[in-house]
Amino acid sequence: MTAAPRSRRLAAKYARLLKYVVVAPATAIVLKHTTWLDGKDGAPPVVLNYAADGDFVQQGTNLAKAIAREVPLDDRTRWLDIGCGIGRLACGVKRTRNVGLYAGFDVVRYGILWCRKAIDDPRFHFEHADIRNSFYNPFGRIRPEDFTFPYADENFDLAVAISVFTHLPEAQCRRYFAEAMRCLAPGGRAYFTTFLPERAAPGSDYSLTHVIGAARLERLEEPDLAVGYSRNFWEALAAEHGAVVEMVLPGSWAGTRNLPDYQDVIIFRKLIAADTDQSCGSGSFSCAQR
Template identity: 40%
Template sequence: MILRRIARFAPPGARRAVVGAIADLKGLPLRLSDPVRRRDPWNFWHNVGDGDFLAIGATLLANLQDHAGLRPIDQVLDIGCGNGRVAAHLAPVLRAGGGYVGFDVSRRGIQDCRRQFANEPHMHFELLDIRNREYNARGRVAEIDTVFPARDGSVDLAFATSVFTHMRMPGVRRYLAETARVLRPAGRFAFTAFAIEPGREASAGFPFQPFDATSAAVDARYPERAIAHWRVALEAAVAQAGLRLGDFLRGHWTTGGEYEGSQDLFVAVKP
């Protein structure tokens, strides 16, 4: 508890390393007792959030199947693949004829993924040196200049899990535009966010405070730690990118959860 309190006031890299080390210590008994769990990535090197690596990945896969129409033959783009939490569950599903490209700003995360899936020829991972104050403060490429590692109209299903929760709205708009570019007609895009609505503006775990015209942040010093966007602004950005919004399901980060997920889930379709 003391380390967590200290970490709250540390710069992003140090904070995430400390919190990741705490998670690694808590998970050490399971890692030692279960040979399968010894392959779990170390959070100290690339901390993508609290929770059980395998269990959360399984839940995210189920959400893609239940709400975004994931098929074994899909060409999938994982926007912000981290250390392979979802990829670990997608790999056997897509062996039937699908394909996967995941990219991330974390060099350590991509290295872990490439090792983990070295014998899976349909699984590909790319490192993009995109600048983000929370995960890659020294990145050379601005979020608004990002180009996804996929050809025009080559992707059936794209998804971004807890990515827009660490990005300001100009970067979100760029990512939506790039998603629209790479999707095939009728391709789907599932993404999660903290979507602020009247009456759902903050919670005990996420005490968001106004940050700019479209967004709120938990920590004004380091906004990318956790950013919420007004739902109307996200929906407008989806439309501006040329995508059609399908489902919207509220998560359990605050009151009114409607599906098995912490963050709010959007599913958009390319006409």
């Protein structure tokens, strides 16, 4: 490791700490008491957008459409957005008719405050979760592996996690997955993005060569920078919680360009009682679409 890349990574790390430890709380106060950071045309000011670079509105619309292509939706669909950020997906879903209820939570308080102000719709609800996160909420009170999603059992038809499991170590990954399955109604789907390390190849954006338990890490010194789990891991985890892998969509991160998604997408289906008598039950995945 050369000194220059290491120094750049350290600088980036401390810049993040400054942003989320000092600037973010001040931003939340400004959002709560003024209109200065409300944004316009359905998008937050660029300075607030920590979800991704690029066109906020178009990205949200594209993501909502991508989910609709793969998952059955209608105007009664109950969405759970795990790590909803500053509402990029929520804004995209609001522009469709495929929503009856939408609940999102995130560790960044000002993101939740912006969502509550900008998405004035009784179907949409947003919660701040004071979960400890080395990037976004380093002084959070709740350990991620102890966090219980603030929703009732079997309350949603669809759970979405975009770029969440790609930053979680194994214990946290297992906890979030278990909670998502608890909150899903039987027959409901989960649309989760991940990195499948078996897809890594020369030219991939990540190598994911460091092994800690079931997790494959990009950097040991920054363990939550990029984390991957194998397809076998996901299939076994799904079976533990009464679900199956229904579909896998490869992402372009592994070097295959011109794919619609950057991260890999796995779509899970929570089994209903009748499924236990069919070939999808008892850990078998013969019903999964490959």
